[in-house]
Amino acid sequence: xxxxxxxxxxxxxxxxxxxxxxxxxxxxxxxxxxxxxxxxxxxxxxxxxxxxxxxxxxxxxxxxxxxxxxxxxxxxxxxxxxxxxxxxxxxxxxxxxxxxxxxxxxxxxxxxxxxxxxxxxxxxxxxxxxxxxxxxxxxxxxxxxxxxxxxxxxxxxxxxxxxxxxxxxxxxxxxxxxxxxxxxxxxxxxxxxxxxxxxxxxxxxxxxxxxxxxxxxxxxxxxxxxxxxxxxxxxxxxxxxxxxxxxxxxxxxxxxxxxxxxxxxxxxxxxxxxxxxxxxxxxxxxxxxxxxxxxxxxxxxxxxxxxxxxxxxxxxxxxxxxxxxxxxxxxxxxxxxxxxxxxxxxxxxxxxxxxxxx
Amino acid sequence: xxxxxxxxxxxxxxxxxxxxxxxxxxxxxxxxxxxxxxxxxxxxxxxxxxxxxxxxxxxxxxxxxxxxxxxxxxxxxxxxxxxxxxxxxxxxxxxxxxxxxxxxxxxxxxxxxxxxxxxxxxxxxxxxxxxxxxxxxxxxxxxxxxxxxxxxxxxxxxxxxxxxxxxxxxxxxxxxxxxxxxxxxxxxxxxxxxxxxxxxxxxxxxxxxxxxxxxxxxxxxxxxxxxxxxxxxxxxxxxxxxxxxxxxxxxxxxxxxxxxxxxxxxxxxxxxxxxxxxxxxxxxxxxxxxxxxxxxxxxxxxxxxxxxxxxxxxxxxxxxxxxxxxxxxxxxxxxxxxxxxxxxxxxxxxxxxxxxxxxxxxxxxxxxxxxxxxxx
Numbered sequence: 001x002x003x004x005x006x007x008x009x010x011x012x013x014x015x016x017x018x019x020x021x022x023x024x025x026x027x028x029x030x031x032x033x034x035x036x037x038x039x040x041x042x043x044x045x046x047x048x049x050x051x052x053x054x055x056x057x058x059x060x061x062x063x064x065x066x067x068x069x070x071x072x073x074x075x076x077x078x079x080x081x082x083x084x085x086x087x088x089x090x091x092x093x094x095x096x097x098x099x100x101x102x103x104x105x106x107x108x109x110x111x112x113x114x115x116x117x118x119x120x121x122x123x124x125x126x127x128x129x130x131x132x133x134x135x136x137x138x139x140x141x142x143x144x145x146x147x148x149x150x151x152x153x154x155x156x157x158x159x160x161x162x163x164x165x166x167x168x169x170x171x172x173x174x175x176x177x178x179x180x181x182x183x184x185x186x187x188x189x190x191x192x193x194x195x196x197x198x199x200x201x202x203x204x205x206x207x208x209x210x211x212x213x214x215x216x217x218x219x220x221x222x223x224x225x226x227x228x229x230x231x232x233x234x235x236x237x238x239x240x241x242x243x244x245x246x247x248x249x250x251x252x253x254x255x256x257x258x259x260x261x262x263x264x265x266x267x268x269x270x271x272x273x274x275x276x277x278x279x280x281x282x283x284x285x286x287x288x289x290x291x292x293x294x295x296x297x298x299x300x301x302x303x304x305x306x307x308x309x310x311x312x313x314x315x316x317x318x319x320x321x322x323x324x325x326x327x328x329x330x331x332x333x334x335x336x337x338x339x340x341x342x343x344x345x346x347x348x349x350x351x352x353x354x355x356x357x358x
Numbered sequence: 359x360x361x362x363x364x365x366x367x368x369x370x371x372x373x374x375x376x377x378x379x380x381x382x383x384x385x386x387x388x389x390x391x392x393x394x395x396x397x398x399x400x401x402x403x404x405x406x407x408x409x410x411x412x413x414x415x416x417x418x419x420x421x422x423x424x425x426x427x428x429x430x431x432x433x434x435x436x437x438x439x440x441x442x443x444x445x446x447x448x449x450x451x452x453x454x455x456x457x458x459x460x461x462x463x464x465x466x467x468x469x470x471x472x473x474x475x476x477x478x479x480x481x482x483x484x485x486x487x488x489x490x491x492x493x494x495x496x497x498x499x500x501x502x503x504x505x506x507x508x509x510x511x512x513x514x515x516x517x518x519x520x521x522x523x524x525x526x527x528x529x530x531x532x533x534x535x536x537x538x539x540x541x542x543x544x545x546x547x548x549x550x551x552x553x554x555x556x557x558x559x560x561x562x563x564x565x566x567x568x569x570x571x572x573x574x575x576x577x578x579x580x581x582x583x584x585x586x587x588x589x590x591x592x593x594x595x596x597x598x599x600x601x602x603x604x605x606x607x608x609x610x611x612x613x614x615x616x617x618x619x620x621x622x623x624x625x626x627x628x629x630x631x632x633x634x635x636x637x638x639x640x641x642x643x644x645x646x647x648x649x650x651x652x653x654x655x656x657x658x659x660x661x662x663x664x665x666x667x668x669x670x671x672x673x674x675x676x677x678x679x680x681x682x683x684x685x686x687x688x689x690x691x692x693x694x695x696x697x698x699x700x701x702x703x704x705x706x707x708x709x710x711x712x713x714x715x716x717x718x719x720x721x722x723x724x725x726x727x728x729x730x731x732x733x734x
Contacts, residue, residue, distance in 0.1 A: 057565040206424040206592065211636040233566050239640035263640050277566050279599030281622060281637055288599065290570030294535035 018087055019194055019227045020046040020069070020113075025082030027061070027068040036299050037080070038064040040251045043325070046195065048089065051221070051228040053242030053259065055235045055274070057295045061251040062231045063118070066197050070113055071097065071105060086112065089194065111141050113195040114188035116181075119204050123184060124172040130183055131168040134158075137190050157186040161216055178209040185217060189224065197229045202237075214241055236278045239263045247271050250296050250306030253325055257344030267328050267346040270307045305349065313350060323347045376450065376586040377413040377436060377469060377554045382406055383444035384431050388669060403668045405431045407610045408692075409445070413554050413586035418577070420589045420601030420618065422633070426668070428610040429590045433556045436588065437471045438462060467497045470547035474559040476539035480531040486542050487527045490514055493549035514545040517582075519575060537568040541575065548579070554586040562591070573600045594633055598622040606630045609666045609676040616698070616714030626698040626716035629677045675718065687719050696721035 027039040039061040046052050056062040067073045069084045084097040086108070100108055117123045125133060134154035138145060145153070155165045161182040172180055181201065188196050202210040218241070221228065230242055238245050239259050246256040247270065255268040266272040273291040280286070293310040296302060302309050308318035317323075328344065328351035385402035406428040413419055423429040434440045436447060438456050446453050449468060456462040473479040480489060490511050494500040500507050515523040518541040531539055540560060547555060557576065561569040577600060580587050589601050597604045598618050605615035606627065614627040625631045666676050675681070678688040695715040719725050 057567060207594075207636040207638075208424065208632055234638060235566070236640050237638040240638055274567055277570055279570075279595045280641075281595040281598060281634060281639055282641060285599065285619075288570050289574070291567035292571065294537050294568055295565055 017047045018045050019048050019089065020044075021083075021085045021087070022046075022069055023083050023085075025065070025068060025084065026080040027064050027073065028078050028080045030076045031078060035080075037301075038077075038251055038298050039068060042082070042248075042251075042253055044246060044253065044256070046227050046229060048194075048227055049221075049225050050243040051230055051241060053238035053245040054229060054231045054248060055233065055238050055245055056248035057233055059295050059298055060248040061298070062248050063199055065248070066115070066199055066229065066231055069097065070109070070115060070197060071100070072115070086195075088112070107141075110137055110193065111191045112193055113197060114191070114193045115197040115199065116184050116188050116201045118200040124180055126172050128171075129168070130154075130158075130170050130172065130175070134168075134183070134187055134190065137187065141191055153190070157190055158183070160189065160220060161186040178205060178213060181205060181209075181213055182216060185213070185220075189220065189226075192224060193226060195227050195229070197231070199231045200233070201230075203232065203234075210237075235274050247274065250301050251298060252306065252322075252347065254307065254348065255344070255346045256325070257346075261344055267344070267351050268307075268348045269311045269313050269350070273310075273312075305347075315349070317349045321349075323349045323352060326352070374415045375412055376415050377411075377588075378448040378451070379409060379411040379432075379436060379445065380448070381445035382409040382411070382432065382435055382442060382447070384428075384435055384440060385443045401669055404610050404671050405668060406435065407671075409607075409610075409612055411436075411588075411605065411612075413588055415553070415586050416580060416584045417603060418580060418587040418589050418601040420591060420597035420604040421607060422591055422594050422597050422604060423607035424592060424633075426609075427607045428668075429607050430558050432607070433471065433558045433588060433590055436554075437469055437556055438465055439471075463496065467550045468552055469554045469556065470550050470552040472540075472543055472547050472555060472557040472560050475563045476536060476543050477531075477563070479543050480539055482531050485528050485530055486515075486534075487511065489542060489546050490549055493546045497550040499549065499551055510549075514549055517548060517579065518542070518545045520545070535568075536564045537571060540564060540572055544572075544575070544579070548583075552585070554588070556588045556590075558590045559592070560589070561596070562593070569596075570599075576600070593637075594622060595637055606633065609671060610668060611676055611692075612717060613677065614714075614716045614718075615695075620698075620714040624698075624714075626714065626721060627677075627718045628681045628683055628720075630716075632680075683720055685719060685725065687725065691719075693717045693719045693722070 022045070023043045025039060025042045026037060028035040028037050030036060042065055044052070054062045054065065064073070064077065067077065068079050073079065079098060082098075086095045086097050088095065095104075095108065097108065124130075131151065131154055134157055135150040138150045138153055151168070154168060158165050158168060163179055163182055163186070167175065167179070172183075175183065185201075202213055205213065230238065232238060235245075235247075239262065242259045244256065245259050245262045246253045247262070247268065248254065249270050255262065255266065255271045257267075262271060263275065266275055270291070276288055277290045279288060291310050296306050296309075302319070304317070304319045304321050305311070305314075305323050308314040311318065325345050325347040328346045384406040385404055388401045388403055409428075409432055411419070411421075411432065421429045421432060431440070435442050438447070438454070441457065448454065449465065454465060456465045491500065491507065494507070494510055499510065501510055511527060512523040515521065515526055520526045520538060520541050526534070526538070526542075531542070534542065544560075555576075560576070561572050564572060573596065576587060576589075579585060589597065591597055594604075601618045603616070604618040604621040606613050606621065606629065608629045614621060614625065614630045621630065622634065625634050666672050666679065672679055672689075674690050675684075675688045675693050678684040681688065695717050698714045698716050698721055
């Protein structure tokens with residue numbers, strides 16, 4: 001289980017661009033005999049200025065991964081192994097996030113990485129004004145700023161996400177769900193972090209509001225140049241919004257590729273099935289089948305590839321051995337390097353070099 | 359281009375209409391403030407206003423809308439779980455109002471509901487057997503003796519593709535996955551032997567990969583048992599996939615309806631257009647790369663996206679404060695249903711096929727000129 005092949009070599013080529021490098025990260029719930037492995041052996045690199053989409057169904061470990069790498073995991077969750085290296089990009093030494101002490105973590109959090117939580121509109125404190133909640137984090141991290149400067153910054157943040165500054169003295173219940181969500185995004189950007197993690201940021205919103213929030217977010221990202229980890233179960237949204245997509249199943253990444261490639265030519269049967277689980281709004285009406293069976297229970301994952309009981313293309317090695325995430329086809333891991341941004345990897349026996357059927 | 363009568367029977371005749379609602383209205387009273395008490399005003403949430411809906415045998419009608427648009431209230435009114443403020447509900451043409459008791463039981467034998475959350479709609483302390491036997495017994499379909507009951511149970515589970523039945527019959531809800539639970543909930547609804555199923559977001563709590571399985575199952579059941587299904591959803595793409603007919607609701611009123619293909623491919627009402635433009639669509643990337651619709655994303659970025667207040671709904675068309683084409687008349691008068699020209703011509707001759715209509719002044723004959731200007 002600990003056998004681990006490094007990410008495609010392409011990512012070493014632009015290592016200078018990496019903001020966050022996760023390697024071999026495993027997260028358990030509980031310890032000892034009864035531990036449940038929710039995330040196993042995940043390696044990912046987040047590059048500067050990109051939107052990395054993490055897609056998966058419930059129980060696939062996508063939120064656990066986000067909490068694991070930000071060290072927000074509440075007990076009984078524990079990071080079993082792996083490293084998370086943050087590259088500050090200003091020439092200073094890379095930081096091992098998992099080894100940070102309490103003070104270091106306080107400095108790192110929100111200033112370098114911020115997170116927009118699932119159902120973020122309920123994440124605001126109902127008894128505090130928006131202004132208090134926006135200035136709180138500035139107060140903690142920039143003690144040099146005085147009250148007037150903090151309020152000015154809060155005003156600026158609201159303007160950034162398209163909310164009139166006179167709403168600063170509102171309480172959360174006086175704002176609509178979409179406005180609360182935008183306040184959360186503004187708050188996440190308060191200290192100009194280099195990484196923003198968004199955990200199902202728009203799931204609780206209507207489609208019209210979802211599109212507006214994403215439009216605001218896209219505009220801000222172009223202006224402020226931060227990297228995003230975008231977690232959602234809605235793959236069709238990611239295809240439109242993300243630069244690169246990693247698809248998780250049963251706690252592992254089963255495929256990682258640029259968004260357009262995943263959409264046009266998914267290699268893993270699960271990615272393919274997931275893409276064909278969304279009825280199309282345009283084009284011909286097709287008969288769709290979804291994926292038979294249900295997502296696995298992390299407490300009793302199937303042997304070998306976790307997807308094999310539901311996979312239409314399963315063959316003999318699938319039930320025996322866990323496929324390793326690597327470059328697809330005959331090409332060895334090195335060959336993907338030439339493709340530049342087109343580097344992709346898949347964990348499927350169908351696409352492993354010695355058994356390739358492609 | 360005439361105003362459609364909301365009660366007009368389809369060309370196929372009235373016999374295939376199972377459930378019909380007309381001018382359905384529901385207002386929920388809200389607590390009166392002191393000032394309102396003096397002024398004699400009775401504030402209420404106008405959850406559903408003047409809704410007309412037809413459920414036909416063997417057809418799926420989708421009701422699409424955002425949260426708070428009143429679509430779930432419509433389902434609960436149709437199931438007679440709420441008393442209505444006004445309007446009529448007709449089952450096979452006969453006006454029905456039931457408030458509990460024997461008559462409600464008889465009504466619910468014909469009209470069954472499937473709820474959104476199968477984690478909450480099944481009792482965790484009872485087995486699948488109990489849930490289904492209870493429904494059979496309540497609706498007097500349990501049969502004589504143990505063998506017949508067992509056969510009825512096995513038949514129900516087979517209908518929802520939980521086979522072999524003995525593997526599932528003695529399970530508790532927590533032993534089943536979300537998709538299996540929703541299948542049990544569907545089997546329980548079928549145990550009553552209904553003619554109409556009201557499915558209130560039946561797949562939105564389920565994992566993406568198993569949603570289509572449930573929708574395909576409902577469609578198979580519809581064909582086998584000739585059911586009339588109301589499919590309530592916020593996902594207009596799934597309405598296109600699953601429903602024969604689609605109606606769009608905004609702030610408690612119906613704004614557009616017709617066969618699903620017309621409504622999703624040639625949306626007429628500005629709100630429906632907004633809804634469709636906002637839906638995630640991977641193919642949009644290709645369109646953008648080709649330089650198409652440069653102004654589309656800009657227009658979507660405008661406005662607040664706030665749904666109108668239902669306590670003090672906007673006068674006239676409820677969408678007018680957000681509508682890019684709003685005219686003078688929109689603020690003053692509630693638009694009636696206008697037939698959308700050109701789109702329905704191919705469907706009109708086919709019997710039972712609903713005409714495509716929109717409740718929007720852009721499609722009224724008097725304002726057609728303005729509409730052409732606005733749409734350009």
